[in-house]
Each structure stands twice: as C-alpha cells, then as structure tokens.
Amino acid sequence: MSNNKYNDAISNTKIKQIALIIVIVTLFLLMAYQLAMFIPSLLGAITLYVISRKYNLYLIEKRNWKPWISALVIMLATVVILILPLYFLIDTLIEKLGNAQAYMDKFNDFLDKIHSYILSEVQIDILSKENLDKVKETAGQLSTTILSSTLNTVTIIASTYFLLYFMLVKPRVFERILTNAAPLKKTNVNLISEKIRKMIIANAIGIPVVAFGQGLAALVGYLIFGAPSVMLLFALTTIASMIPIVGGAIIYVPVALFMVAEGNTIPGIGLAIYCLVVVGLIDNVLRFTLLKKLEDIHPLNTVFGIILGMNLFGFMGLVFGPILVSVTLLLIQIYRDEFSDEDNVVIASDEEALAGIATTEDVEENNTNSTTNEP
Incomplete structure (x- = not known):
C-alpha cells in the first residue's frame, strides 16, 4: 500500500515538473519570438x-x-x-x-569580358546569356x-x-x-560558461584577425600585380575571408580572370598563383597557431557553425554559429552526466565529440587500465 502511495507521489511530482517545464519553454519561446529583432x-x-x-x-x-x-x-x-x-x-x-549605376556598368563589363575570354579559349559557353543575366x-x-x-x-x-x-x-x-x-549542477554550469567564453574569444578575435591577415596578404598581391581599385578589393577580400570553404577566393579568382581577359595575362596568372599560395598559407598558419591557441575548434564545427549562424543570426552568426554547435555537443554530454546511470562520464572536447571518441567503452578501458596499473 505504501509503495503505491510512493509511486503516486512520484508520478504527481513528475507531472508537475513536466507541466512547469512546458510553461517555462512556452514563455521563453514567446519572449524570443517577440524580441527576435x-x-x-x-x-x-x-x-x-x-x-x-x-x-x-x-x-x-x-x-x-x-x-x-x-x-x-x-x-x-x-x-x-x-x-x-x-x-x-x-x-x-x-x-x-x-x-x-557606375558600379553596375563596371560589373557588367567585368562579367562580359570574363565570359568572352572563357568562350574564346575553351569554346564552351559556360556563362550563358541567361546565367549571366x-x-x-x-x-x-x-x-x-x-x-x-x-x-x-x-x-x-x-x-x-x-x-x-x-x-x-x-x-x-x-x-x-x-x-x-541554469537547471544544472554548478560544475556543469561552470563548464558551459568557460566553453562559451573560450569560443567567443576564439571566434570574435581569431576569425577577424585571420580574415584581416588574408586581406593584407591579398592587398600586397593586388599592388604588386597592378589590380584595379586595390582598397576596394582589400575590403572585399577581408570580408569574404570570413566565409567558410570559399573565403577570399571568390574575390581574387574573378579579379585574376578579369586581368587576363583585359590582356594582362602574366600579371593575372601571377596574381592567381600568389593568392592561392600566399593567402592560403597565411590562412593555414593563422588558423593552426592563433585559433588553435585560443580554442581547439574542429574544422567541421567552424564550417557548419558559420553556415548555420549566418542563417539564424546574420553577421553575428560568424561568432555564435560555431558556439551553438559546440554547446549542443556539450549539452548532450552534460545530459549524460546529469541524468545517466553511468558512474563515469567524460566531458569531451569538440575534436573528441565530433570524432566519437568519448564513448563508454573508452571510459571502461581507462578504468580497467588504471585498476591494472595499481600496485
């Protein structure tokens, strides 16, 4: 009889808990919707x-x-x-x-020259009139x-x-x-706050520094090989360098093609080679030194995080997109720590979480090894 009362009490407590969670989530979503701007x-x-x-x-x-x-x-x-x-x-x-109007005239002339050059060289209308329009x-x-x-x-x-x-x-x-x-243990709250702090610093400082470094390297190339409107290209390259995967290449590759189409074949090819080698080298060096030092972020985290963040938050998605991915992975591990019956749960880094390294088998293996090594 007492067990039934105990089970009923547990059931009522859980129902109240779930109801309160639903109310909290509903109010939170309502506030977020109204204050989305x-x-x-x-x-x-x-x-x-x-x-x-x-x-x-x-x-x-x-x-x-x-x-x-x-x-x-x-x-x-x-x-x-x-x-x-x-x-x-x-x-x-x-x-x-x-x-x-002047900008669009120059841009249209720019596209027409690239189109004519590609068509004359490869005899394929890659940029058809419909696509060009x-x-x-x-x-x-x-x-x-x-x-x-x-x-x-x-x-x-x-x-x-x-x-x-x-x-x-x-x-x-x-x-x-x-x-x-935060409805979590204090240790896990501290873990999340420290993770967010490191990610914010790494993305808010690291990504702009890497982009500015690539922009400066590209600026030197624009000056050496005589590209037009070098300061405009510098600004565009710096901003484009924050875009995942393609980066500054979406600026300097068309510029190099434009220079070749204008008849400046050697400077155009030289600019393309310079940017692909030097700007790419600057990107890799800064990412594997500065960003690695600030926070060890998995490359997939950065790529998908920025794409997700830009769609959700606009420009600030450059910073908070990767944070959203990292915190999601971290919360999954914290959920195991808070509510799982396992005695040992490893809170893994981004690299380990994305690679699937922090598994129960790893924990058990580590525990077995430590027990074996004891005198």
Whole structure:
C-alpha cells in the first residue's frame, strides 16, 4: 500500500515538473519570438562583455572605479578598437558602391569580358546569356541590400551598447542571474560558461584577425600585380575571408580572370598563383597557431557553425554559429552526466565529440587500465 502511495507521489511530482517545464519553454519561446529583432544586439553585447569582462572587473574591484565610469570607458575603448576599423571598412565599400549605376556598368563589363575570354579559349559557353543575366540581377539586388541595411546596422549597434552598459555596470549580478537560472549542477554550469567564453574569444578575435591577415596578404598581391581599385578589393577580400570553404577566393579568382581577359595575362596568372599560395598559407598558419591557441575548434564545427549562424543570426552568426554547435555537443554530454546511470562520464572536447571518441567503452578501458596499473 505504501509503495503505491510512493509511486503516486512520484508520478504527481513528475507531472508537475513536466507541466512547469512546458510553461517555462512556452514563455521563453514567446519572449524570443517577440524580441527576435534584438537577438543580434544581445549576442553582440554578450560578445563585447566576455571580451572586456576582465578589464571591467579590474577597474571596478581593483582600482575602485565607479561602475558607470568603468562601463563608459570600456564601451568607448571597444568603439575605438573594434567598431571604428569595421566602420572604415564598410565606409570604403559604401563609397565605392555609392554610385550604383557606375558600379553596375563596371560589373557588367567585368562579367562580359570574363565570359568572352572563357568562350574564346575553351569554346564552351559556360556563362550563358541567361546565367549571366541572373548574376547581374543578383549583384544589383545585393548592392541595393548593402546600402539599405546601413540604417539597420546602426540600430543594432546602438541596441548592443545599450544592453552592454547594463551588463558592465553590475557584472557580478548579471552573471549570478544567469548561473542561478541554469537547471544544472554548478560544475556543469561552470563548464558551459568557460566553453562559451573560450569560443567567443576564439571566434570574435581569431576569425577577424585571420580574415584581416588574408586581406593584407591579398592587398600586397593586388599592388604588386597592378589590380584595379586595390582598397576596394582589400575590403572585399577581408570580408569574404570570413566565409567558410570559399573565403577570399571568390574575390581574387574573378579579379585574376578579369586581368587576363583585359590582356594582362602574366600579371593575372601571377596574381592567381600568389593568392592561392600566399593567402592560403597565411590562412593555414593563422588558423593552426592563433585559433588553435585560443580554442581547439574542429574544422567541421567552424564550417557548419558559420553556415548555420549566418542563417539564424546574420553577421553575428560568424561568432555564435560555431558556439551553438559546440554547446549542443556539450549539452548532450552534460545530459549524460546529469541524468545517466553511468558512474563515469567524460566531458569531451569538440575534436573528441565530433570524432566519437568519448564513448563508454573508452571510459571502461581507462578504468580497467588504471585498476591494472595499481600496485
């Protein structure tokens, strides 16, 4: 009789627990849906907070600065260090693309020359008139979108700094709220927060540095081989270098083809070889040194994470796309640690999780070896 009452109590508790979870998830999804426009701003504020957290706490707790003064100084520093270079990069693009008609005329001439050159050399109409018209139409729509999104970008940046200010003024309270809200063990909460911190730093600092390094290397090539509008190409190559798989090649390969089609065969071929070798080398060196040092991120994580993140979050997806993939893999392992009956659960790195290394058999083998080696 007592067992039945106990089972009924457990059943009622589980029902209440499930009902509460459904209510929480529903409210969370409702808030996320209504505040979706602020998600990029929130992600941007979190990124800047993580990057500047150490310095903010130092000014408040070690130097005894007033929190609002520390917050304003940190925000000003991030504007100077992070936002201004991005502003000048975008300003260069807008200045070059501002005269839309002249730009489209040059772009159409650019495509026509590449098309004529390929057709004369290989006798195959790779770029048919229909495909060529589609490319021109897409390019026109893209240039219009870039120009029209300027106001939206300013709004996102303003919202980002509005949220960042309140995070920086009371950093300990902000972190305590997030920690207490997480329905996990404290050790696993700390594990997730440390993982997110490393991933944010690796992506927010590492990816732009790698892209800027490739852009500088390509700029040297553009200057050496006499490419047109070198500063515009530098800006485009830097931005394109953040795109997974293709990267800056979507800029310098067409430029090299254009130079060859113009009759500058040797400089065009030289630019193509230079960029494929030097820019590719810079990419590999920086990725396997800087990014490896900041956080050991699996290449598949980066590729699929950026593709996923760009679709979900826009530009901030470059940072939070890979984080989303990594945290998902980490949560699967934490679920085993929180609710599995296994005594030993290994929280693996991205490399191990994606490769399937952290398995129960590995744990059992390690336990067996340790038992065997005991005196």
